[in-house]
Amino acid sequence: AQKVTQAQTEISVVEKEDVTLDCVYETRDTTYYLFWYKQPPSGELVFLIRRNSFDEQNEISGRYSWNFQKSTSSFNFTITASQVVDSAVYFCALSEVERDDKIIFGKGTRLHILP
Amino acid sequence: DARVTQTPRHKVTEMGQEVTMRCQPILGHNTVFWYRQTMMQGLELLAYFRNRAPLDDSGMPKDRFSAEMPDATLATLKIQPSEPRDSAVYFCASGPTPRGGSNQPQHFGDGTRLSIL
Numbered sequence: 001a002q003k004v005t006q007a008q009t010e011i012s013v014v015e016k017e018d019v020t021l022d023c024v025y026e027t028r029d030t031t032y033y034l035f036w037y038k039q040p041p042s043g044e045l046v047f048l049i050r051r052n053s054f055d056e057q058n059e060i061s062g063r064y065s066w067n068f069q070k071s072t073s074s075f076n077f078t079i080t081a082s083q084v085v086d087s088a089v090y091f092c093a094l095s096e097v098e099r100d101d102k103i104i105f106g107k108g109t110r111l112h113i114l115p
Numbered sequence: 116d117a118r119v120t121q122t123p124r125h126k127v128t129e130m131g132q133e134v135t136m137r138c139q140p141i142l143g144h145n146t147v148f149w150y151r152q153t154m155m156q157g158l159e160l161l162a163y164f165r166n167r168a169p170l171d172d173s174g175m176p177k178d179r180f181s182a183e184m185p186d187a188t189l190a191t192l193k194i195q196p197s198e199p200r201d202s203a204v205y206f207c208a209s210g211p212t213p214r215g216g217s218n219q220p221q222h223f224g225d226g227t228r229l230s231i232l
Contacts, residue, residue, distance in 0.1 A: 037223075043204065043225065043226055043228070044223065044225045044226065045206060045208075045223040045226075047221075047222060047223075091158065101146070101210070102148065102160050102163055102171065103148070103160070103208075103221060104160065105150075105157060105158040106157075107157045108157060108158075
């Protein structure tokens with residue numbers, strides 16, 4: 001069964017600190033996709049990244065970076081030099097090609113960046 | 116930028132009333148998803164369509180919920196009769212055919228915030 005676990009329900013850090021959001025997933029399929037979405041206080045869901053199961057290269061986009069490790073079934077997200085605008089709920093998600101690519105979300109991590 | 120459009124953005128109504136939420140997917144996207152977000156359950160998949168055909172609605176309470184795609188530019192989610200426990204934010208998302216080679220993800224609308232009194 002698909003499952004996405006975000007063990008950290010809430011994190012608070014002081015601005016400019018680095019913070020890592022953890023995501024662990026379960027799947028029996030070999031072909032799948034992993035996602036991160038951001039939900040700011042305004043409520044919309046903002047796509048951040050999609051990674052397929054055959055691409056384990058880490059990705060960096062500005063202050064954001066993602067570490068995909070199949071050996072530990074993890075897809076962690078790091079924000080470097082955090083800013084107050086990064087305060088939001090972050091969702092990790094999984095979809096499997098053999099399950100019509102429906103996305104299953106983790107429960108989310110609420111991130112507070114304190115000024 | 117192309118966007119998924121959901122209407123209404125907010126809806127407050129009394130229990131027992133019919134509620135219809137609408138979604139206009141991004142042009143060219145042939146997969147449409149409906150999600151519900153609550154504090155307790157998080158983001159749950161209710162139903163999804165591909166090429167307007169329902170693929171899976173197992174996440175949806177069948178007795179009161181129904182989802183349709185009358186045409187490629189409109190998806191609807193109806194609740195009849197509505198109950199207070201249906202209060203949530205309902206998101207629509209659309210995406211291209213996943214195996215079509217595109218790296219595009221699902222894009223979400225801004226959601227309909229539903230309150231049933």
